[in-house]
Amino acid sequence: QQNVQQSPESLIVPEGARTSLNCTFSDSASQYFWWYRQHSGKAPKALMSIFSNGEKEEGRFTIHLNKASLHFSLHIRDSQPSDSALYLCAPGTGGYKVVFGSGTRLLVSP
Amino acid sequence: GGIITQTPKFLIGQEGQKLTLKCQQNFNHDTMYWYRQDSGKGLRLIYYSITENDLQKGDLSEGYDASREKKSSFSLTVTSAQKNEMAVFLCASSTQGNYAEQFFGPGTRLTVL
Numbered sequence: 001q002q003n004v005q006q007s008p009e010s011l012i013v014p015e016g017a018r019t020s021l022n023c024t025f026s027d028s029a030s031q032y033f034w035w036y037r038q039h040s041g042k043a044p045k046a047l048m049s050i051f052s053n054g055e056k057e058e059g060r061f062t063i064h065l066n067k068a069s070l071h072f073s074l075h076i077r078d079s080q081p082s083d084s085a086l087y088l089c090a091p092g093t094g095g096y097k098v099v100f101g102s103g104t105r106l107l108v109s110p
Numbered sequence: 111g112g113i114i115t116q117t118p119k120f121l122i123g124q125e126g127q128k129l130t131l132k133c134q135q136n137f138n139h140d141t142m143y144w145y146r147q148d149s150g151k152g153l154r155l156i157y158y159s160i161t162e163n164d165l166q167k168g169d170l171s172e173g174y175d176a177s178r179e180k181k182s183s184f185s186l187t188v189t190s191a192q193k194n195e196m197a198v199f200l201c202a203s204s205t206q207g208n209y210a211e212q213f214f215g216p217g218t219r220l221t222v223l
Contacts (some may be wrong), residue, residue, distance in 0.1 A: 043215060046211045096160050100152050100154075100155075101152055105150040
């Protein structure tokens with residue numbers, strides 16, 4: 001049974017700051033790792049994913065994955081007020097059941 | 111591209127009432143999901159369906175039933191609505207399980223009086 005934990009629960013950062021969000025998972029069979037972003041009142045939308053250990057960068061966003069430590073993280077460079085949202089992580093094991101973390105609520109203050 | 115539609119957008123029911131939420135997708139995806147999201151919280155899986163006529167229970171299935179009679183549609187029934195229950199129910203679909211990106215509908219907001 002996959003157990004997914006996110007930290008911190010909430011975060012307030014000034015505009016322009018670097019932000020780090022964390023996700024730990026329990027199932028070592030996890031192979032694919034997703035971050036979703038949900039703006040207030042909207043549906044969640046996929047932000048980025050990673051398959052291999054290491055790092056993946058897309059614009060201001062970077063995912064770090066360390067499968068051995070059962071941990072992956074999302075880093076946002078030069079945070080913008082438009083980044084304010086609920087961030088959800090979801091590790092995938094290759095099955096069909098999806099387990100999301102409880103989310104990190106990010107507020108970027110102008 | 112495709113779209114997921116959920117009806118109704120808002121649903122108000124009475125305690126003990128049976129309530130049905132509907133979801134349609136035109137992605138031609140095999141797998142569909144129902145999640146519950148309490149205010150400001152994460153997503154909890156209620157039911158999922160790998161293909162037409164398949165049903166699998168998630169971690170929060172008690173108090174709910176589901177139906178997948180067509181590939182494009184997935185319905186969720188609250189069997190007996192609980193007073194003060196308030197949540198958003200999100201439908202999602204994907205091509206092939208938890209490796210693939212999930213596409214979400216806009217949600218149905220439930221209020222039970």
